[in-house]
Amino acid sequence: MKKTQWALEWRRLHSQTKINFMRSIDQIKADYNLFIDIQIAKYLKTVNKDSFSNDSEARTVIEKVIKTYNEIIAPEHLKLDNLTLSAKTAWFNSIEVNYEEDYDTRFIETINITGNKFENTENDNYDLFPFLEEGLLPLIIFTGPALRTYGLPIERFKKLLGGEEPTEIEEDLITWAVDIVFYVMGSIFEDTKKAKKESLNIAIEIAMEFLNEQDSKEVVNEIKAQINDTFESEEESKAKKRKKK
16 A cells, blocks of 8 residues: 555545444433443332432432443443344343442441440330340341342331331341341350251341242351351450460
């Protein structure tokens, strides 16, 4: 190719690239907004709501959706350019945004805000979750994985901790989650391997009252890890205090 022909070809390609680039900006915006709209609709359907309860919930969800778009969708330039709108919509619908980290973080924050309601509960002389058996209220701090996997919205849990009366289903759900934690603790603190295994199996069986087997096992393992981490941290703190003395 002669220099003059090469120069003309370069100009043609460069001109076409600029046109495609300008077109892609509008397309990127359209893809971005479509993904956000689809994922927000999916989230609201999951939590059985028509709109966000407050700005905090909206901000948390949208931030997670945008992060997912940037990690999964944005790098697929060729795929985005070649899919039809219907195919793109189907793809966006198939993407599952992981809200678990946010849920667990906010669950722990909610528990911490509640303060010492979960401590010194020997007499259970307060009205928070009176349907639980005596002495079991403190176990609520480890129920996050079970409640999250079932799908109890964190905003609803906050209202329950704030004193709003739970429905009969919510009473059953909280009792169920606390029972799981009780038997997971047994699997950790029982004296014999047989007793530990029996407690763990009971915890999984209870979890399966509301969840499938795979999710039940994952929930039980996650609760077990949380309990172990908590008690290990406490032992480390005690050891440090002993060293200082």
